[in-house]
Amino acid sequence: MSGGEMAELAGSFMMNTYGERAAAFVRGKGTRVWDVDGKEYLDMMSGIGVSIIGHCHPRVVEAIKRQAQELIHVSNLYYTQPQAELAKLLVENSFADRVFFCNSGAEANEAAIKLSRKFGSGDDGKPRRYEIITMEKSFHGRTMATLSATGQERIRAGFGPLLSGFGYVPFNDLEAVEEAVGDETIAVMVEPVQGEGGDRISNEEYMRGLRKICDERNLLLIVDEVQCGLGRTGKLFAYEHYGIKPDIMTLAKPLGGGLPLGAALATEEVARVFQPGTHASTFGGNPVACAAGIAVFQVICEEKLVERAGVLGNYLFEKLCRLRDKYEQVVDVRGKGLMVGIELSSPCKKIVKECAGRGVLLNCTAETFIRFLPPLIVTEEEIDTGVGVLEQVLS
Numbered sequence: 083m084s085g086g087e088m089a090e091l092a093g094s095f096m097m098n099t100y101g102e103r104a105a106a107f108v109r110g111k112g113t114r115v116w117d118v119d120g121k122e123y124l125d126m127m128s129g130i131g132v133s134i135i136g137h138c139h140p141r142v143v144e145a146i147k148r149q150a151q152e153l154i155h156v157s158n159l160y161y162t163q164p165q166a167e168l169a170k171l172l173v174e175n176s177f178a179d180r181v182f183f184c185n186s187g188a189e190a191n192e193a194a195i196k197l198s199r200k201f202g203s204g205d206d207g208k209p210r211r212y213e214i215i216t217m218e219k220s221f222h223g224r225t226m227a228t229l230s231a232t233g234q235e236r237i238r239a240g241f242g243p244l245l246s247g248f249g250y251v252p253f254n255d256l257e258a259v260e261e262a263v264g265d266e267t268i269a270v271m272v273e274p275v276q277g278e279g280g281d282r283i284s285n286e287e288y289m290r291g292l293r294k295i296c297d298e299r300n301l302l303l304i305v306d307e308v309q310c311g312l313g314r315t316g317k318l319f320a321y322e323h324y325g326i327k328p329d330i331m332t333l334a335k336p337l338g339g340g341l342p343l344g345a346a347l348a349t350e351e352v353a354r355v356f357q358p359g360t361h362a363s364t365f366g367g368n369p370v371a372c373a374a375g376i377a378v379f380q381v382i383c384e385e386k387l388v389e390r391a392g393v394l395g396n397y398l399f400e401k402l403c404r405l406r407d408k409y410e411q412v413v414d415v416r417g418k419g420l421m422v423g424i425e426l427s428s429p430c431k432k433i434v435k436e437c438a439g440r441g442v443l444l445n446c447t448a449e450t451f452i453r454f455l456p457p458l459i460v461t462e463e464e465i466d467t468g469v470g471v472l473e474q475v476l477s
């Protein structure tokens with residue numbers, strides 16, 4: 083099937099949620115993908131932060147093949163080894179004591195929201211608390227609860243009435259959080275780095291301050307690491323940059339090596355409010371996805387990709403600073419580790435499309451922000467190529 087035929091078929095039978103797509107891909111390996119016509123692209127966005135160890139990593143492919151030959155699905159009425167093993171890996175390498183598996187970032191945040199509400203439900207005889215404070219420019223997903231948690235009007239528009247019990251405050255503004263906390267507040271939810279909002283970093287004082295407010299007011303601190311977790315920012319989990327521990331953390335995108343897998347992690351004190359029957363997912367923690375997840379986790383640790391994300395992130399950041407110094411339309415450079423990009427003075431969609439035409443995949447978010455989210459195995463030479471093509475288009 084040609085790219086044109088694929089587009090026509092999709093255009094005739096699928097809902098138009100993604101508009102016109104830049105290419106039609108048939109193969110991927112490492113940092114590269116190939117379209118139907120055999121054209122090679124350098125993937126500097128890893129499928130929006132998913133293919134964190136590159137496309138079709140042999141260890142992931144092997145794990146998927148092996149597990150698919152043994153057992154693909156049994157539901158959560160039964161135990162499976164990959165699920166239990168991945169939970170152990172996540173707990174042993176984070177603040178958390180327990181894991182709930184699901185299939186996406188939105189679902190992981192749904193679990194975090196439900197966990198918080200259950201925690202504050204008053205089952206323990208204390209007054210009921212349910213409100214969650216989230217940040218402006220945040221993105222937490224597209225389900226009704228996560229949409230309601232998302233601090234961006236343009237994403238919520240048209241879907242009202244939204245779920246009540248969410249309050250939005252300006253990002254990196256501790257006073258605003260303090261003022262917003264009321265008798266019904268149960269949690270504060272924050273992305274350590276706001277990906278969809280344009281790589282806006284929670285500053286150190288802010289994250290430490292949030293922890294302090296949560297401790298003083300008996301609130302839960304939820305960190306949404308769906309995009310910035312698992313090594314992307316130069317720490318295994320982004321909260322580690324701040325010397326604090328959250329009560330709940332959500333993960334998804336890179337977790338399943340490209341297969342749908344999400345997780346909500348929590349301390350024992352919080353996790354214990356989920357008892358049999360309180361929350362569930364038919365597919366969540368599917369054995370094939372978890373087998374892939376174990377392989378991803380092992381590769382990240384064994385190949386020291388977290389450290390690599392820090393070093394190469396600095397390299398990329400420097401290169402982007404040079405673009406800012408040279409081109410007037412580049413007004414800012416932001417990000418952490420291999421999650422960085424440039425803010426333009428005008429919309430960036432066309433520029434990203436032009437880069438794709440020249441064989442480099444980038445992402446345009448928040449209208450004017452061009453984002454790099456390469457696999458952590460990216461090399462300096464590939465960064466040079468990616469930034470070089472962006473510069474050609476900018477100039």
Ligand SMILES: Cc1ncc(COP(=O)(O)O)c(C=O)c1O
Pocket residue numbers: 186187188189191221222223224273277278306307308309310334335
């Ligand atoms: C920080 C964050 N949370 C949640 C989500 C939602 O994840 P998903 O698309 O897997 O539902 C995203 C997706 O971009 C995200 O960046």
